Amino acid sequence: MCHSLEEVKRLFERFDGSVALVINHSGGKDSTRMLGFVRERLPEATTLAVMADTGFEHQRPISATDFARDRCAEFGVPLTVVRNSRRNYLEMVEQRGMFPSAQYRQCTSDLKRGPIEKYIRTLPYRLIFNCMGIRSEESPPRAKLHPLSLNSSLTTQTRIVYNWFPIFEESLADVLTWHWDHCIPLHPVYVPKFHKDGTTGGYLRRLSCRLCIFSTDSDLLAIRQHDPEAFLSVSALEQKIGFTMRSTGSLIQIVDEANSVIEAQSTQVCLPF
Numbered sequence: 001m002c003h004s005l006e007e008v009k010r011l012f013e014r015f016d017g018s019v020a021l022v023i024n025h026s027g028g029k030d031s032t033r034m035l036g037f038v039r040e041r042l043p044e045a046t047t048l049a050v051m052a053d054t055g056f057e058h059q060r061p062i063s064a065t066d067f068a069r070d071r072c073a074e075f076g077v078p079l080t081v082v083r084n085s086r087r088n089y090l091e092m093v094e095q096r097g098m099f100p101s102a103q104y105r106q107c108t109s110d111l112k113r114g115p116i117e118k119y120i121r122t123l124p125y126r127l128i129f130n131c132m133g134i135r136s137e138e139s140p141p142r143a144k145l146h147p148l149s150l151n152s153s154l155t156t157q158t159r160i161v162y163n164w165f166p167i168f169e170e171s172l173a174d175v176l177t178w179h180w181d182h183c184i185p186l187h188p189v190y191v192p193k194f195h196k197d198g199t200t201g202g203y204l205r206r207l208s209c210r211l212c213i214f215s216t217d218s219d220l221l222a223i224r225q226h227d228p229e230a231f232l233s234v235s236a237l238e239q240k241i242g243f244t245m246r247s248t249g250s251l252i253q254i255v256d257e258a259n260s261v262i263e264a265q266s267t268q269v270c271l272p273f
């Protein structure tokens with residue numbers, strides 16, 4: 001059960017009409033599940049979707065943008081794609097001479113949050129719910145967040161904006177089961193076990209930038225194999241700016257070390273006693 005939903009409904013009644021839900025859509029599983037959730041629970045609400053294109057989104061076999069647009073269309077919701085007009089992800093890294101980090105996520109603030117907030121400021125509603133597909137299960141810091149909170153930087157004398165996480169209490173299994181039960185497709189880049197038949201699919205557990213600062217070692221191995229263009233772009237950028245995405249070494253070093261570990265483990269398994 002979503003406890004914040006009751007509070008959202010109360011706020012809807014107070015503002016009587018001039019209210020909109022803005023779905024932050026990435027093309028990913030949580031965004032689509034969130035869209036389905038609000039259309040089911042608040043079917044009368046004005047619902048809009050917005051996607052921030054960082055310029056480093058997945059393009060094959062279908063772009064994340066087109067995939068998001070198709071999912072939104074299935075729920076009768078228009079999608080607006082926004083971008084930072086001055087630079088994309090790779091340009092931002094090159095201009096700064098360094099990669100973003102977990103502490104300084106300039107990619108999120110410049111390429112996602114900023115363009116989305118600019119879009120929200122153009123909307124003519126007195127009450128807006130800025131909806132994000134964040135789930136508490138994803139990490140301990142996320143679990144500490146509150147699913148409904150005032151967005152003070154977007155709130156003015158004539159407009160109140162709340163950040164709302166409609167599927168905050170849902171698990172990964174809930175999200176996948178909903179997709180399977182409703183025959184809602186997942187982007188093909190997701191690993192096969194996320195897909196209903198388990199036989200098709202790609203190589204990642206998250207739909208993010210093609211190579212994200214939060215990519216794990218195994219993600220990096222998979223990206224080098226399945227999306228070598230993205231891997232080489234970031235790797236070449238590391239060499240060009242003399243700064244690595246990870247403090248522990250270059251992407252190539254990390255992937256080579258991970259491969260060595262895998263090879264050593266497979267040798268141990270094969271060794272006769």
Ligand code: SF4
Nearest residue numbers: 107108208209212213
């Ligand atoms: S997906 Fe990763 S690299 Fe891209 S903007 Fe978000 S945190 Fe930054």
